[in-house]
Amino acid sequence: MRYCALADLQLAIPPQTLIWLSNDDEAATAMNQAVIEESVRQAQELVDAHLRGRYSLPLDPVPSTVKDMTVNLARHWLYARRPEGRDFPEAVTRTYKAALQMLEAIRDARLTLGVPTGQAAPEPGEMKVRARTRHFGSDLLVRY
Template sequence: MYITREDVAAAVSRAELVQLSNDEGYGEPDWQIVDRAIAYACELADGYLMGRYALPLETAPSILRHLCTDIARHWLHQRRINAAEFPKPLQAAYDNAVKLLVQIRDGKIHLGIRAAAAATEKPQPEGGAYHVRGKAKQDWSGY
């Protein structure tokens, strides 16, 4: 997991977290719902990082924590709010998070850790020039 309950709790107010996670709308946040949002955000991030980095990442870079927090917030709000009434800043943060994950996947943004292929490949020795011999060309123009 790239984020914790504390990361999500720091991103939203306690009252908002209660409203988004607790179906009764009062009391304490439903941490099982928050955990589902965290799992969704981390699995989505892993889906984008899968081909580029060896998973699971030992330490989560700070950019990845911010992206997963935005995705988890979006997931929590999506439980409650109609798509037509969705807050524009929240939707923009989610869209930006997915856009950045795509750029990380495509290699345009690097997380500062070794890529999966680089971690498993052994360095190849430098080879010399290759000389290839073959039979002379055949003349098939008469057919």
């Protein structure tokens, strides 16, 4: 399941700009679907990399915050692939950095997605704990 669709990108990027960003030919009149799909795939992989271990992946249903972050990451990737080396629009850079900060906050458990079924995925393997023997038992501690 994709975290964002072409329609979501079309809401964030004007149609002519999306055609320009997805094609290497300046005379192109249609979007290059393969390039757009690659931008969404890379954005989704980045989101999954941050959420792995905290949530069962892929997310279903996709929270709107994840969709918005994926759109912003995909949009940044589309601008970054342009060979002209022009400066990014300030809004693209700002939303990209904000998406990365949100992903880091979710990863570090400072934010939550609010997914009803979003429970931490169990880690594979077993956990072993080692502790030293107690020098003071509860009978001695009760006397204090």
